[in-house]
Amino acid sequence: MRELIAFPCVGDTLVGTLDAAEGGTGLLIVSGGNEIRIGAHRGMALLAADIAAVGHPVFRFDRRGIGDSTGANRGFEASGDDIAAAVAAFRRAAPGVTRVVAFGNCDAASALALHGVGGIDAFVLANPWVIETADALPPAAAIRARYAERLRDPKAWLRLVTGGVNMGKLAQGLSKVSKAPAEEPAGLAGRLAAGMAARAEPIMILLAKRDNTAVAFNEAWQASAFDPLRGRLTIAERDTGSHSFHTAEDKAWLREQLLRAMAP
Template identity: 60%
Template structure:
């Protein structure tokens, strides 16, 4: 059965969807970006249905200012209260004794930051957001990966010789790609590394290998800021460029990862 649940958060009213299941371990889905709880391509609906059919209750919700929930949307870094309120409502409605939190993109980063207050028991963090925007170009690590792929493709060289490449854009991309990985511990990557180091719950990182956000995270994860957490966190790779794991094979892979965590 699927039902809608209203619950309070900091004086506002949030709306969530519960897919019921008999298990005592449940899945909390936190939406990324400004997406409503349905998810891109209805991905979160389909995942919730499939997990519930396998016996585990699933709760997903709209944070303040998104979708059916009241209040103002101040971005993922303001969602500590939302995550805690949703987790509490999930426990009250189902009686679950263990909760696995799943989030994609900045929802993954938010879960890493705020799972402690919500007493979430395990984390599945897909394509965590570590990008601090300075321009409209993709992250430097993603540019390097794309250029490395294109250099090996004779068709790309032919396109360059025929004038099919924007030289100005190419120059900007090469300049950004040449920048070294930041070494400082500050900034969003450093804060995420600190949050993961301070965490005491089992954590798995899920990455779509060809996705720009995943590539940026993988580059940061290989740097010194994450040295202290690399051997305490599992990383699982999906051979896909889809940020939202949109293809049928991607969905099967994601279902397997979530099932294993549950």
């Protein structure tokens, strides 16, 4: 059964959707970017129905300023109150839930890592967003990975010698990747490392191996700031370039990982 629920958040009203089920472990889905709770191509709504069908209640919501919720959109870095309000609303609406697993993709994963929200018992963070760049190019780690792939492709060499490559873009990319990576992740990546290290709850990281956001996270992960997390969390990779795990096979894999995280 699917139920629409309105609940308060710092003077505003958020709207969420509960897919009810009898299980004691529930899934809280936090939307990334400015995406509404239904998800791209109804992806989050379909995922919620699938998880609820095997016995786990699922709660999705629109943060302030998004979709059906009131207020100003302050972005993922200011969404701690929204997540906390959603956890409380979920537990009120599904009193049989004794354990909440929170799932977010991209900057929703980063939001979950950054904010010390209570009432969450485990985290599944997919393709955490660590990119801070002022230009239109992909992150340096993704450019390096793409160049390495192309250097193994004879057709790429043919395009280069026949003028089929944009030399301006190539020069920009080479300039970006030539800069040595910092010893420690600065800014957002460093804050994510600190946020995750401060948590005692289980954390699972899911990565779409060929996605630019995942590639950037993987590079940040090599820094010593993440050392306290090594051995404490689980990382699972899917050999896909789909950031949102949108193919049928990717969706099945994502569902499997979520159910694994929700298992007793």
